[in-house]
Amino acid sequence: MKLLKYIKEYRFSAIIGFVFKIAEAALELMVPLVMADIIDIGIKTNDKNYILMKGLTLVGLAIAGYLFALVCQYYASVTSQGVGTKLREDMYHQINRYDHRNLDKLSAPTLVTRLVNDVVQIQLAIAMTIRLTSRAPFIMIGSLVLAFFISGPLASIFIIGAVILAVIMLAITVVSMPYFNNIQKKLDRISLIVRENLNGIRVIRAFASQNKEINKFKSQTKEQKDIQVKVGRIQALLNPFTYLIVNIAIVLIIYFGGREVNVGGLSQGEIIALVNYMNSILLALIVFANVLSIYNKAGASYTRIFKVLETEPKVKDLGKIETWHSSENCIEFRNVNFAYNQKNILHNLSFIIKKGETIGIIGGTGAGKSSLVNLINRFYDTVSGEILINDQPIKEYDLHSLREDIGFVPQYASLISGTIRENIQLGNQQASDEELMNALKIAQGKELVEDKIAGLDTIIEQGGKNLSGGQKQRLTIARALVKKPQILILDDSSSALDYGTDYQLRQELKKLDITKIIISQRTSSIEQADKIIVLYHGEIVGFDKHEQLMKDCQIYQEIYASQHSKDGDSHE
Ligand SMILES: Nc1ncnc2c1ncn2[C@@H]1O[C@H](COP(=O)(O)OP(=O)(O)OP(=O)(O)O)[C@@H](O)[C@H]1O
Known part of the structure; x- marks a missing residue:
């Protein structure tokens, strides 16, 4: 997987995060056993000291778990943010290598969505993998193993429940996958419309076409919303199904476990521990299901990001x-x-x-x-x-x-937000004030600076919107000339x-x-x-x-x- 190259750079923080999460999960698995002891020994023998000691053990487990979770969270953030930043840097670098043919194909709106939104999806998936995905299988397997230790026959109920749940989750994932790709495409389209509208807002007003543009925007956002709702409906099935199956399993455990308690095969504490493990499996599965939907989105984003990274200039x-x-x-x-x-x-x-x-x-x-x-x-x-x-x-x-x-002055004068000096110096970073003024003189733009109190430090707003078309052209000509x-x-x-x-x-x-x-x-x-x-x-x-x-x-x-x-x- 191509992303591994990026994760490798942060492998230490990823591993530390992972290890602390597993440690936290191990502590969590001990809780039902301590609870069982409190019920079976402390309460049965009415030993207050034993109950207090075990109670304090529970508090200790909670505090240690909290601290481990904090460490994990920290390193998960370091990894996900680090990978995201590196991805963005590489994408930005690659985009800067693009020739105009590449830019005709991957236009600015889609590049912006990929650089911002898609990278966030990947960051989220990485953070979730460290914080949740590592924990969920560990809790599930750990709960199953410990449940087997308590009672082999009852633990088989766990396995049947887990298999049914896994099948349901897989089906829901497969069905919803194509929708996520579509959602990102719609986002591109919306961002294109917004960009075009904002750039041409004056023209739109001049032609009184605001309503037409608003309707265009509305129809696109509605299409995106409709897909979101559709996929949301499919995904919403996951939680009720999970709860239903887990609760049926718990009923079965209590029913058959109760019979075992009556014949002395199991203690009450052990039954409660089994129910707790079943609940842990339920929670782990819910987390897993949510993470799966994050993975679905990240999968679509992954393809889009690597399309940017692998597009080579001709x-x-x-x-x-x-x-x-x-x-x-x-x-x-x-x-x-x-x-x-x-x-x-x-x-x-x-x-x-x-x-x-x-x-x-x-x-x-x-x-x-x-x-x-x-x-x-x-x-x-x-x-x-x-x-x-x-x-x-x-x-x-x-x-x-x-x-x-080659000094090139494009047809459409484009300026960056900053000062006049910064804009002209794009042509030559080392140009002195005298050289800048000379270029402005040739470009017939000298008065643009001389009439202003701030001179060369006069601020140009984004896209040069505080300048007239002719003024902008003069500055872009000066910018090309200053290169000599x-x-x-x-x-x-x-x-x-x-x-x-x-x-x-x-x-x-x-x-x-x-x-x-x-x-x-x-x-x-x-x-x-x-x-x-x-x-x-x-x-x-x-x-x-x-x-x-x-x-x-x-x-x-x-x-x-x-x-x-x-x-x-x-x-x-
Ligand atoms: N990036 C592009 N992708 C596809 N077609 C393009 C692209 N740029 C220009 N064209 C097409 O190529 C042809 C020549 O365009 P070009 O901009 O070179 O003409 P021009 O003589 O400079 O026009 P103008 O005087 O209007 O600026 C036009 O038919 C235009 O539609």
């Missing part, structure tokens, strides 16, 4: 090239094809971007612009063909150093800037002696580029300067015409 880090040696050809695409889920998106792309050039990429929505630049960072790998950077295949680059030298990358990729990342600011940004970027790729929906943003790639349904239909494209690329002409009025207003 983008492999060969890590051969760690330092960049710039060459004339900065980026080269050779017959590149790319697909999402077998659906071809980019078709046979071939082009060369020279060192220091500024390349614009334009095309309709869904043409494949973002997909193209995502290949340069190796967020995804090509299906066929090859991409080279500085004449070396990108697959040979160490992933970290490849991404270190050799290649800068802007994926439609000035779309929220007004034309004036966009123009100023381009003027500043022009001064940088690095290779730049600028995706934009606006021709005005890329007109000045050294070359422009025109993408149409994943194919390159033009790769030239603006002036040339205006002459011989029909798609480009159409895009240009759609953005410029007849009197030649170019918004600049």
Whole structure:
């Protein structure tokens, strides 16, 4: 079992917990014997001292049992929490290795549920195994053995009862198992809905669709509740069945035991001890039944957790090239094809971007612009063909150093909660204030800091919600620039800037002696580029300067015409 690797690290605490639990159970098994002595000797002979002494023994057993239980509880927590923490660390580490294809499959909501909820189920199962599962079989077997010592024929009633109970428990477990898997899946779905709703709460309000969303949420939670109720009903059968069978067994013990007492085969104390052992078996079985339902849930969680741990990124880090040696050809695409889920998106792309050039990429929505630049960072790998950077295949680059030298500004500006400084320093932890301000100046975001009393320490709320779309974009551009990358990729990342600011940004970027790729929906943003790639349904239909494209690329002409009025207003 894969979990053993994790438990091994905490084997000492697990063993200590286990041993103390068994010791506590052993003390518990002695209680009926002491009780039998009190009845058969103390009460029979009216020996008050004997009764007092045995009474004190019972108190001693209870105190020792309590202390043992405390030690067990402590080490059970150390083990379960430790294993849970290690599992979470490994999952988190693995998720950070995921490429975008993995993230498309295992999306954020399911990862969050697995990381939080599923790990809790495993922790619970481990703690219960140490605290309860070790005790239950020990108590059951111990009670059976001691019952045999008292009376072999009566003890056989125990065995028949235990076998019937075991069959019932097994049947209930098998029936309820599939439901637990379903419950976790429903939880994923609910968490996805909540996440989508909270992220888009403003849009939902703007379109007055709260009621529709509330109903969607209600229907999902109702489905989850219905499964919970179903499985709850099945599991609820367990306790009445257990009590019924154990009580029938007790009636039989008293009936046949009573006859034995009458003929002098057994004492009254021994009968009471037998009933007590039967009760101990009952309690142990109830605990066992509850633990079984925890195991059922943990089984489903186990599969989901190891799915996260065993999902391997397809983008492999060969890590051969760690330092960049710039060459004339900065980026080269050779017959590149790319697909999402077998659906071809980019078709046979071939082009060369020279060192220091500024390349614009334009095309309709869904043409494949973002997909193209995502290949340069190796967020995804090509299906066929090859991409080279500085004449070396990108697959040979160490992933970290490849991404270190590429400043990437994604289409959707995403910021973390913290200060402006922390956000920009994500690009370069060592960047000085002067470097941060310089990056902000180029990104047209200097006033974002200068206008604020706290300056670079101005707080950015979660997701940058206290900033406008344009302000967020400027910060993400500064974050990419502070890396001092050799290649800068802007994926439609000035779309929220007004034309004036966009123009100023381009003027500043022009001064940088690095290779730049600028995706934009606006021709005005890329007109000045050294070359422009025109993408149409994943194919390159033009790769030239603006002036040339205006002459011989029909798609480009159409895009240009759609953005410029007849009197030649170019918004600049
Ligand atoms: N993660 C993904 N999984 C599956 N399909 C995707 C994924 N990302 C994009 N696509 C699909 O690939 C195609 C190209 O998308 P891409 O985002 O590259 O286009 P784009 O030109 O950048 O569009 P836009 O200008 O709207 O940002 C689209 O049809 C899109 O639906």
